[in-house]
Amino acid sequence: MAKKSKQLIGECVHCGILGPVTSDHIPPKGLFASPRPKLKKVPSCESCNVGASKDDEYFRAMLSFHDTAGDHPDARQIRDKVFRGLDRPESAGLRHKIANATREVNVISSNGLFVGRRLAYDVDLIRLDRVVRRTLTGLYYKEKGYRLPDGYIAEVYSEEGLRDMSASAIEKMHRELIRPALANVPRTIGNKVLRYWFALASDHPHVSGWVFQFYERINFFGITLPADRASV
Ligand SMILES: [Zn+2]
Numbered sequence: 638m639a640k641k642s643k644q645l646i647g648e649c650v651h652c653g654i655l656g657p658v659t660s661d662h663i664p665p666k667g668l669f670a671s672p673r674p675k676l677k678k679v680p681s682c683e684s685c686n687v688g689a690s691k692d693d694e695y696f697r698a699m700l701s702f703h704d705t706a707g708d709h710p711d712a713r714q715i716r717d718k719v720f721r722g723l724d725r726p727e728s729a730g731l732r733h734k735i736a737n738a739t740r741e742v743n744v745i746s747s748n749g750l751f752v753g754r755r756l757a758y759d760v761d762l763i764r765l766d767r768v769v770r771r772t773l774t775g776l777y778y779k780e781k782g783y784r785l786p787d788g789y790i791a792e793v794y795s796e797e798g799l800r801d802m803s804a805s806a807i808e809k810m811h812r813e814l815i816r817p818a819l820a821n822v823p824r825t826i827g828n829k830v831l832r833y834w835f836a837l838a839s840d841h842p843h844v845s846g847w848v849f850q851f852y853e854r855i856n857f858f859g860i861t862l863p864a865d866r867a868s869v
Pocket residue numbers: 649650651652653654681682683684685686
């Protein structure tokens with residue numbers, strides 16, 4: 638068993654439950670090459686932590702394999718680490734997932750010509766969004782000094798996931814939340830491993846828009862809004 642440490646009691650920034658908490662790194666520390674910069678930490682309950690480290694492992698593998706993350710120095714180092722780590726017996730689950738998700742796709746040029754085949758991954762976007770949602774609730778707490786209040790929810794969409802939304806919903810989200818966020822100066826964590834922009838709505842105290850950019854290329858969008866407006 639791990640060495641006995643002093644148990645902290647506090648409010649989980651993700652779900653608001655009061656009880657034993659541990660420190661959760663924001664964003665996941667596995668995304669950074671060593672030496673790692675000092676990361677923000679937020680209190681998180683055990684139930685929000687369950688499954689989070691598996692999600693984080695999946696997130697860093699998928700992001701570092703992403704075509705567009707290619708040149709980023711931290712992504713390169715992480716990719717090498719992930720590849721080496723896949724040989725470990727305890728990585729069987731992740732190895733299996735990646736093998737199952739790999740398929741060959743046709744590459745079609747912009748003028749519609751078939752130009753060859755390449756490997757592609759079917760990425761579990763819901764799982765990726767879950768990691769970014771934890772990052773959002775953690776950063777919300779750090780930026781505002783209190784956690785997202787009860788009755789409000791955080792929603793996250795990967796750029797790829799936006800394809801599933803209606804054009805009018807995307808346009809509304811962009812106009813009201815994303816564009817104002819991008820007008821602000823971004824904050825940077827590490828060697829641009831994560832940059833994020835956010836804007837608070839002027840008329841609603843807890844409504845906000847967020848843009849997260851990992852490895853200078855991979856984008857996620859986030860919003861906080863009242864739960865009863867979630868289907869807007
Ligand atoms: Zn929690």
